[in-house]
Amino acid sequence: MPITIRQIHPVFVGEVSGIDIAKAVTREDAQAIDAGMAKYAVLVFRDQKLTDEQQMAFTGNFGPIEDARGGNITKPQDRRLVEGMNDLSNLAKDGSPLPRDSRQRLFNIGNMLWHSDSSFRVIPAKYSLLSARTVNPRGGNTEFADMRAAYDALDDETKCEIADLVCEHSLMYSRGSLGFLDYSEEEKLMFKPVLQRLVRQHPVNGRKSLYLSSHAGGIVSMSMPEARILLRDLTEHATQSKFVYVHRWRPNDFVIWDNRQTMHRVRRFDESQPRDMRRTTVAGEAPTMAQ
Ligand SMILES: [Fe+2]
Numbered sequence: 001m002p003i004t005i006r007q008i009h010p011v012f013v014g015e016v017s018g019i020d021i022a023k024a025v026t027r028e029d030a031q032a033i034d035a036g037m038a039k040y041a042v043l044v045f046r047d048q049k050l051t052d053e054q055q056m057a058f059t060g061n062f063g064p065i066e067d068a069r070g071g072n073i074t075k076p077q078d079r080r081l082v083e084g085m086n087d088l089s090n091l092a093k094d095g096s097p098l099p100r101d102s103r104q105r106l107f108n109i110g111n112m113l114w115h116s117d118s119s120f121r122v123i124p125a126k127y128s129l130l131s132a133r134t135v136n137p138r139g140g141n142t143e144f145a146d147m148r149a150a151y152d153a154l155d156d157e158t159k160c161e162i163a164d165l166v167c168e169h170s171l172m173y174s175r176g177s178l179g180f181l182d183y184s185e186e187e188k189l190m191f192k193p194v195l196q197r198l199v200r201q202h203p204v205n206g207r208k209s210l211y212l213s214s215h216a217g218g219i220v221s222m223s224m225p226e227a228r229i230l231l232r233d234l235t236e237h238a239t240q241s242k243f244v245y246v247h248r249w250r251p252n253d254f255v256i257w258d259n260r261q262t263m264h265r266v267r268r269f270d271e272s273q274p275r276d277m278r279r280t281t282v283a284g285e286a287p288t289m290a291q
Contacts, residue, residue: 014040048254059280066283086279113214134276140269147209150238173217
């Protein structure tokens with residue numbers, strides 16, 4: 001049976017049926033998913049029971065897996081999952097929810113801010129693929145915003161004003177906006193800001209989008225207050241409900257999003273209960289600009 005994609009939001013997001021991700025997918029199916037990603041920017045798959053190995057194998061259809069180093073503060077000895085898997089759970093290595101004052105947990109609260117994955121890397125991520133292994137009983141929805149629709153809806157004056165702007169992105173900006181300010185010298189070096197264009201163009205469909213992220217904390221050649229208010233205004237514009245899809249997780253849901261065309265955030269959940277979400281990330285192909 002060929003795969004089918006049904007649009008489930010007025011401006012983006014498709015729900016895919018007719019595929020079992022746990023099995024080796026055909027070249028045709030992988031191409032259909034890639035084409036669906038360019039068009040819908042977010043794809044939802046239901047009832048996909050996966051092992052980490054199956055998830056990584058499927059991810060490999062869309063490009064090399066991103067090197068996760070430099071993306072968090074978790075020490076190698078505290079890692080719960082194998083290399084290649086990003087742990088977006090609230091769990092410690094022993095499987096129990098992280099204590100309330102855990103530095104790792106507090107750092108991960110930054111995922112509740114609107115962002116695009118790895119915008120703090122020189123070459124930011126292409127796709128993120130998230131598998132719901134254990135769904136939290138309360139909250140924990142993931143919201144996605146279509147940055148192409150948001151760009152299209154800007155007035156011409158604003159489009160002209162922002163056309164060539166370059167932002168500085170760092171994990172220290174997103175976490176800093178929540179008051180998470182203490183970093184070791186090693187972490188400061190690791191989280192050194194990188195430059196990203198504010199407006200990017202998609203390599204496949206040619207559409208322009210706002211490349212926003214809570215990791216953006218400054219704009220080159222602009223004063224900090226002016227830069228931050230512009231970023232805040234644009235983010236408010238881009239995350240209006242008409243541009244947002246709310247994903248309510250069911251066990252074994254699998255969602256792929258294109259970080260070049262969307263932002264996302266997770267909503268608060270019951271931190272005393274497990275939430276086991278596992279992400280694989282397809283590396284981006286090129287920087288958005290010279291550093
Ligand atoms: Fe994320």
